[in-house]
Amino acid sequence: MAIYNLSVNEKKVKVDVEPDMPLLWVLRDFAGLKGTKFGCGMAMCGACTVHLNGQPARSCQTPVSSVGKSDKITTIEGIGDGKMHIIQKAWIEEQVPQCGYCQSGQIMSAVALLKSNPKPTDTDIDAAMSGNLCRCGTYDRIRKAIHRAAEEIKVSESGIGKR
Amino acid sequence: MENIKNSRRNFLKTSAVASFGLALGISGFTKDASLKKISAAILKLEINPFIIIDTAGNITLVNPRPDMGQGSTQAVPSLLAEELEVSLNKVLIVQSDGNGKYGSQTSGGSSSVRELWLPIRKAGAAAREMLTTTAAKRWNVPVSECRAEDGKIVHTTGKSLTYGELADDASKLEIPKEPKLKEAKDFKIIGKYNQRLDVPERVTGKAIYGIDVDVPGMVYASILHSPAIHGKVVSIDDSETKKVKGVLQVIKTERTMPHRTSEAVAVVATNCWAALKGKKALKVKWDNAGYEKSLNNADYFAATTEAAGKPGINFEEKGDFSAKFAAAKEKLEANYETPFLAHAPIEPENAIAHVKDDGSVEIWAPVQGPDWTLRDVCGYLKVKPEQVKINVALLGGAFGRKAYHDFVLEACHISKQVKKPVKVIWSREDDISQGPYRPGMLSHMQGFVDKGKITGFHHHTIGESIARQVFKGLKEDEADSWIGGELSIENSKYQFDAASKVSWTNVKTDIPVVWWRSVYASNFGWGQECFIDELAHLAKKDPLKARLEILPDERFQKVLNTLAEKANWDEKLPEGSGKGIAVFKSFGSISACCITVTKKDQGVRIDKVVSVIDCGYYVNPDNVKAQTEGNIIMGLTAAIKDGITFTNGICDQTNFHQYNILRLNETPKMEVHIVDSGSVPGGVGEPGLPPIAPALGNAVFAATGKRIRKLPFDINNLG
Ligand code: FES
Ligand code: FES
Secondary structure, X not given: OEEEEEEEOOEEEEXXXXXXXXXXXXXXXXXXXXXXXXXXXXXXXXXXXXXXXXXXXXXXXXXXXXXXXXXXXXXXXXXXXXOOOHHHHHHHHOOOOOOOOOHHHHHHHHHHHHHHOOOOOHHHHHHHHOOOOOOOOXXXXXXXXXXXXXXXXXXXXXXXXXX | OHXXXXXXXXXXXXXXOOOOOEEEEEEOOOOOOEEEEEOOOHHHHOOOOEEEEOOOOOEEEEEOOOOOOOOHHHHHHHHHHHHHXXXXXXXXXXXXXXXXXXXXXXXXXXXXXXHHHHHHHHHHHHHHHHHHHHHHHHHOOOHHHEEEEOOEEEEOOOOEEEHHHHHHHHXXXXXXXXXXXXXXXXXXXXXXXXXXXXXXXXXXXXXXXXXXXXXXXXXXXXEEEOOOOOOEEEEEEOHHHHOOOOEEEEEEEEEEOOOOEEEEEEEEEOOHHHHHHHHHOOEEEEEOOOHHHHOOHHHHHHHHHHHHOOXXXXXXXXXXXXXXXXXXXXXXXXXXXXXXXXXXXXXXXXXXXXXXXXXXXXXXXXXXXXXXXXHHHHHHHOXXXXXXXXXXXXXOOOOOHHHXXXXXXXXXXXXXHHOOOEEEEOOHHHHHHHOOEXXXXXXXXXXXXXXXXXXXXXXXXXXXXXXXXXXXXXXXXXXOHXXXXXHOHHHHOOOOOOEEEEEEEEOOOOOOEOOOOOOOHHHHHHHHHHHHHHHHHHOOOOHHHHHHHHOOOHHHHHHHHHHHHHOOOOOOXXXXXXXXXXXXXEOOEEEEEEEEEEEEXXXXXXXXXXXXXXXXXXXXXXXXXXXXXXXXXXHHHXXXXXXXXXXOOEEOOOOOOOOOOOOHHHOOEEEEEEOOOOOOOOXXXXXXXXXXXXXXXXXXXXXXXXXXXXXXXXXXXXX
């Protein structure tokens, strides 16, 4: 066991776990953040997607020992700054979720996409979102919700992810 | 007594009910469900499911149908809110716990709205009438001058009383036996767009799924199953496992399926990762002898093909099909195959069980039916229903899988040994390689045409029976009625002038099978609708017109004509493009689909999918569309992604790299249209699926001249 000081959603989190424990299980079972989901454990489904320094990462494949003290981890619980993120609002407007289980991962991928590319084309969306499986089949609505959020950003010119 | 008091207290707490007012229960879910009144005192009589209006005006409904994404937590309360004249967000919902008092509680067979449509509305209407009567009495005015509106009874003069103010007195009234239901034209909620109130928690990470539930003192277990599913443990070497920090114990356990029990080994740990890692380090020798043949695709499908050459057991026969087929001049015969499929909900199977010293049991699990879970737990642990409490957690997808409780019983078995609450989490590998699966099936089709019309049709259905395995209920000389019902003339509405037949042969396998989204309709829609297409071409008829000719039923006609219009069926397509259609009725709803494809390299590209559904009355059109969109994706996945195959006793697929499901970049343009027939409600969660694969197969034929008869097929390389 070893002590890790993590920065999760801009809060300090201290855990005492095995070095090879994937961030997914650290977040879920030791940091009490259950919004990040387990789906496959082999980087195939994207349910466990979080942001590492703003970049989407599969937390099931990220040993906690590889995460540095200064690395910023963001989970679904941390994207809205206490409010609904523009992406989350779009997800509600388009009524995207069915069971909703995959949606934390979907949203984390979408937030990262819009941050780097506020006006994505369908091809951009394909590239950014195809690592996230949805067995309920909500893909068509995910696509619409991303376009909707992009529109909102344009209108409000607020710039996504500005803190 | 104590129990009842506790459960009531919990219930009241959960639903934030301040004090007790008017409560109504429905006994049984039959069409003429009788309504009974529950006061605080007679609640103990346990007449349920029930509606409670407390004196603060809060309205609570026990939702007897777990939500796995299909929208039952919106659909069921909508029925109540409509009749009660309250807006949807005024209704609090608590999930039933499996207690027999709530009646049937399993989400399956697309049944929630179909079965609750009248009983729940009646309960709402009765409450509305009682509240109105109470207000009229209090004001000393005729009832006709009072109306229910937004949680209040309003008098023509404008004065009003809230439901909360009336509930106590209203509860003393006789319950009207035949309350007047609202007319469809007056519906404010039913049939209207409404956002699902459970969506916000599903986009913020706040929704608590089964896998997220924590119970004090709980330990985790990961289970190593035999690669041959039914193998026996010869020896266990847990030396490496024991070295994993957090691992507490390695114990022998078992996996109990409805029809048999298999040996397994559990790694119990203080956290989930340790349990999973410990399992990877475990070395178990298995005796898998004998399963090389009985868990083997090649052998199974060879047996189905052999059966296709022999007569089966008839479900129904009209005219002497065999004689007429023998004499027919223009005829066809073909075999259509569908694979075994895993459900693969993204939330894998998981359950917490706490088998306590006093013999009582508590379960927390994402299950489709608390009633079935209760039955299975009682049967397995030999305990009484009153000793068991089932807490249904939110389901991260299910598609039929989570109405099969092997994983719950595993948690029970382990908890009993370690004497703690135990959370069992299946890995994706368990989920994909252990089953149960949709059975792989063969359709042996025969048909003939006469003067340009399809007049003879025989569907011989061949394969493993879900009824035989899961309910142990099928006799050797009996046909699985589940299948026959769906393909019968009565359901399919196809009218063949000369002769028609539906028959069945059971081919047994040790591969565990169970219902999968739309059950057998997902298998046999493929054979039926592709073969109709083949016969249409034999008759030199347009596949749509050929169907319209033999589907005189008005609803089918409307669905097909709507599809033709929305999908622009008659448009002239460029060379290399083609459209295919299919229609299928299941779970009381008719769904049809048109797919357009275009040749691309060695395969085809899907340009567009248009689906039409007539599900009779529905609650939320947006949810009908969402479910149908989901069915398009799942139907396409079943057609062109991976099937489950067994080779010499072992499943060839283990995770999503071998059992691929459609991804966003592969999602075609899609449209869903609803036909308003005003018929009794049909299902919504499943009926959209069966026509997808055959519409695609028929489109491939239209575009390329290649007839696909075996699923799945490689859309990028048609061979
Ligand atoms: S759980 Fe990490 S990608 Fe599936
Ligand atoms: S919404 Fe159920 S898996 Fe995506």
